[in-house]
Amino acid sequence: MKLLSRTRFNWVSGIVLLVAFGMLAGCSGVSDNLNAPDTEGLGLVQLSKADPRIQTVMAVQDRHTGNLMSDPEVVGTATGLDDKGNPAIFVYLETSRGGRDVPAEIEGIPVKKIVSGKIMMLRGGGGGSTTGHTARYPRPISLGVSGGNSKDFAYPYCCSGTLGSLVQNGSGTQFILSNKHVFAGDQAASANDPDVAEIGQAINQPGLIEVGCQDISADYVANLSVWCEDGLNIDCALAEVMPGMVDPGGSILEIGELSGTTMDAYVGLNVKKSGRTSGLTRAYVSALNATFNIGGSDECGGEATVELFTGQIVITGNRFLQGGDSGSLLVEDVAVNPRAVGLLFAGSTRTAIANPIDNVLSYFGVYMVGN
Numbered sequence: 001m002k003l004l005s006r007t008r009f010n011w012v013s014g015i016v017l018l019v020a021f022g023m024l025a026g027c028s029g030v031s032d033n034l035n036a037p038d039t040e041g042l043g044l045v046q047l048s049k050a051d052p053r054i055q056t057v058m059a060v061q062d063r064h065t066g067n068l069m070s071d072p073e074v075v076g077t078a079t080g081l082d083d084k085g086n087p088a089i090f091v092y093l094e095t096s097r098g099g100r101d102v103p104a105e106i107e108g109i110p111v112k113k114i115v116s117g118k119i120m121m122l123r124g125g126g127g128g129s130t131t132g133h134t135a136r137y138p139r140p141i142s143l144g145v146s147g148g149n150s151k152d153f154a155y156p157y158c159c160s161g162t163l164g165s166l167v168q169n170g171s172g173t174q175f176i177l178s179n180k181h182v183f184a185g186d187q188a189a190s191a192n193d194p195d196v197a198e199i200g201q202a203i204n205q206p207g208l209i210e211v212g213c214q215d216i217s218a219d220y221v222a223n224l225s226v227w228c229e230d231g232l233n234i235d236c237a238l239a240e241v242m243p244g245m246v247d248p249g250g251s252i253l254e255i256g257e258l259s260g261t262t263m264d265a266y267v268g269l270n271v272k273k274s275g276r277t278s279g280l281t282r283a284y285v286s287a288l289n290a291t292f293n294i295g296g297s298d299e300c301g302g303e304a305t306v307e308l309f310t311g312q313i314v315i316t317g318n319r320f321l322q323g324g325d326s327g328s329l330l331v332e333d334v335a336v337n338p339r340a341v342g343l344l345f346a347g348s349t350r351t352a353i354a355n356p357i358d359n360v361l362s363y364f365g366v367y368m369v370g371n
Contacts, residue, residue: 047087048266049288054079057087058289060107064089065291073098075119076292078314080267082112090287090314092116092351117348120295121181121235122326123148123161124209133162133253133276134210139245141221144252144274144328146206148182149224150215152300153208154193159185159300160207162276162327163221164343165258166250167238167366174369175238176203176222176246177360178327179345181296183237184227188298196299199224203239207276209324221245228363233309234355235345238364250369254280255331255338258370262357263332263339265313270333273344275325282333283317283352285341290314292353294346313342313354321352330354337371 047054057079065077068091075092082088088110093099099113134146141163148160161182168174179185184197204219211219222239249257254274265271269285290312296305315321315330321344330342342354361367 047081047268048264050264053087054267054288057089057109060109061089061289062291064106068102069291069293071098071101074102075116076290078287078290078312080112080287080314082110086110088112090114090290092119092292094118114351116351118295119292119346119348119351119353121179121346122321122323122344123159123179123181123185123300124323133274133279134206136206136210136219139221140247141205141245142247142251142253143176144255144276146210146276146324147176147178147204147221148207149184149186149197150202150204150208150220151195151197152186153213153215154186154190154299154301155213157301158208158213160209160276160324162325163203163205164327165252165329165340166241166246166248166369167361167364168369169364169366174241174246174248175225175364175366176241177329177343177366178237178239179235179343180227180237181235181345182327183224183239185297186299188302190299190302192301193299197224197227199226205245207324226364228360230307232363233311234343234360234363235309236343236355236360236363238366248369252329257337258329258331258368259337259339260368260370261339262361262368263341264358265341265354265356269341271315271330271341272333272338273321273325273328273330275321275328275344277322277324278319281317281320283315283320285313286316287314290353292346294353309346309353309355311356311359313356315344315347315352315354316350317352318350320350321347330357340368 078090147163164178201224202220203222227237272282291310328344331338340357346353
């Protein structure tokens with residue numbers, strides 16, 4: 001889905017407004033502690049895509065996803081564990097009123113209904129960060145902080161996201177990794193914004209929404225290099241680092257330096273991220289092989305769009321991801337040199353969605369900078 005939950009800066013009022021993401025609020029029964037993963041009932045079961053039990057359920061899920069998502073209240077499906085710890089098909093609902101026709105089991109596989117709300121890309125804002133991730137940092141910067149395309153405005157609005165992590169190609173050139181909708185989200189020309197995203201445009205830190213939508217050359221840290229095509233189930237872009245602007249060790253604010261290796265997600269994996277709006281938060285991987293309709297827009301403040309993504313990672317945690325956290329790197333929750341798991345790009349108040357990191361890295365032919 002390409003309906004970006006975003007902050008819009010209004011030049012008339014001078015107030016940053018949260019647009020779209022606010023519509024997702026209202027879920028209850030989840031801990032308010034952002035730094036505590038809610039794994040109650042999950043047990044110690046850890047199942048990856050390599051597990052035959054998960055593979056069986058994923059096959060059934062894939063066969064029935066089209067029919068399940070014909071219900072407009074169903075926003076997605078995935079494979080996870082039910083309350084008894086058995087592999088199950090998850091069906092995600094926009095509201096608690098939906099899913100009346102969703103069966104209790106499909107081909108003998110239990111079905112668990114989950115109210116997730118609409119799932120939307122989270123470029124923009126979502127309020128201030130209590131950890132200072134919206135500040136302008138001395139160069140060279142750590143990542144996990146506010147940033148975006150310096151031309152991503154459509155007066156009176158502007159948009160930004162998170163500078164996620166540092167990657168490198170075979171010749172040693174370093175790039176900032178984030179989402180396409182953060183670095184190249186302007187895909188449509190309009191009266192208020194005749195420009196569109198182009199290779200070479202400057203990436204700033206902090207983002208436009210922190211500086212009243214001003215394009216300040218002193219804030220530039222990288223140049224937009226490439227972004228993914230639509231329809232590939234990834235939302236990613238690279239920006240080549242300007243000399244001296246980014247910590248060459250790839251440090252992420254409140255996480256530190258990463259491992260140079262990655263890992264596959266599994267159900268029950270404790271994870272964390274560092275993002276522009278909510279700073280450092282923790283949660284757990286609750287489902288794999290997810291198919292979702294993800295909301296977005298064709299430019300900052302533009303027309304609403306919807307895009308289908310398959311093969312995604314689902315993370316559960318109260319307000320783990322908020323508007324402006326798009327582009328954050330999902331890593332395992334260990335203290336030193338965590339391995340990258342996914343690239344976060346969408347979510348709601350209690351559900352977050354990430355591209356598997358290896359899919360992103362292989363698309364660009366790059367690897368993580370780390371130890």
